[in-house]
Amino acid sequence: MDQTFVDNAKAILEKDTSTVPDFWQNKYKKEASRNWDLFYKRNTTNFFKDRHWTDREFEELRPGHVFSEQKPVLLEIGCGVGNFVWPILDRNPDVYVYACDFSERAVGFVQANENYNEERCKAFVCDITKDRLADTIPPHSVDIISAIFVFSALPPEKQAAAVLNILEVLKPGGRVLFRDYGLYDLAQLRFKTGHKLEDNLYVRQDGTLSYYFSTERLRELFVEHGGLSELANDYMVKKLVNVKKNLDSERIFVQAKAPIAGTSLDGSAPMDTE
Ligand SMILES: C[S@@+](CC[C@H](N)C(=O)[O-])C[C@H]1O[C@@H](n2cnc3c(N)ncnc32)[C@H](O)[C@@H]1O
Numbered sequence: 001m002d003q004t005f006v007d008n009a010k011a012i013l014e015k016d017t018s019t020v021p022d023f024w025q026n027k028y029k030k031e032a033s034r035n036w037d038l039f040y041k042r043n044t045t046n047f048f049k050d051r052h053w054t055d056r057e058f059e060e061l062r063p064g065h066v067f068s069e070q071k072p073v074l075l076e077i078g079c080g081v082g083n084f085v086w087p088i089l090d091r092n093p094d095v096y097v098y099a100c101d102f103s104e105r106a107v108g109f110v111q112a113n114e115n116y117n118e119e120r121c122k123a124f125v126c127d128i129t130k131d132r133l134a135d136t137i138p139p140h141s142v143d144i145i146s147a148i149f150v151f152s153a154l155p156p157e158k159q160a161a162a163v164l165n166i167l168e169v170l171k172p173g174g175r176v177l178f179r180d181y182g183l184y185d186l187a188q189l190r191f192k193t194g195h196k197l198e199d200n201l202y203v204r205q206d207g208t209l210s211y212y213f214s215t216e217r218l219r220e221l222f223v224e225h226g227g228l229s230e231l232a233n234d235y236m237v238k239k240l241v242n243v244k245k246n247l248d249s250e251r252i253f254v255q256a257k258a259p260i261a262g263t264s265l266d267g268s269a270p271m272d273t274e
Pocket of ligand 1: 037048051077078079080083101102106126147148149
């Protein structure tokens with residue numbers, strides 16, 4: 001990220017010194033699944049578009065990579081109404097997909113979709129911060145876990161538990177594919193006073209939470225807490241034009257791939273275990 005942009009962004013964030021009172025913080029955290037459920041009640045399946053870009057960004061999702069396994073297994077956490085899942089099922093005839101979300105309504109939309117076929121897909125309700133995935137999915141059986149804009153919905157103190165939960169079902173040699181909001185993203189800079197719970201954690205108008213990740217935070221989660229050997233981890237910056245402000249507006253995402261300990265991102269053994 002450009003240093004002038006970072007300095008300006010920091011100056012904007014430093015101005016917002018107040019935080020949401022504890023009572024409300026606890027309420028938003030306690031009622032997280034209810035608030036997402038209401039989100040899907042209002043928006044049904046119309047809010048997010050199908051994510052057709054995912055195999056451009058993650059080569060693992062293309063046939064011939066991890067998907068060259070005979071019957072690759074994928075787990076999409078925080079699947080919403082399935083916008084990540086449908087293009088994957090469509091393009092990869094052999095893949096089996098587990099998809100979970102803590103909103104019952106979202107899972108219901110997945111199950112009611114015309115593309116839902118129990119021979120190829122299982123959607124289930126699960127709060128990844130507290131319900132053990134290994135109760136539904138055999139331990140160490142999943143080739144790819146996708147975490148697409150879901151960790152930002154978790155309060156930071158629950159993120160490490162979610163990492164350990166997903167790693168329990170990941171195969172040795174499997175991958176976690178992660179994409180989420182990055183530090184200084186346009187949406188973070190646009191929050192007005194009264195929405196901040198703590199640094200980089202905000203509540204939206206509808207009560208859902210939004211956390212903005214630094215690459216350091218991701219490394220801390222997956223390598224220090226999760227025990228992964230390696231993390232390919234970077235900001236994706238998309239400059240927006242025609243914005244009438246001094247500050248350049250940027251959509252900033254973090255994108256990461258994490259292999260399980262004992263393997264490396266190119267599939268060979270990491271140096272320290274040779
Ligand atoms: C921004 S949506 C992303 C949906 C989907 N991954 C996609 O790419 O379209 C975030 C989803 O995470 C779900 N979610 C948030 N916290 C969760 C939790 N603790 N356990 C399971 N799902 C959660 C929400 O219900 C919501 O459907």
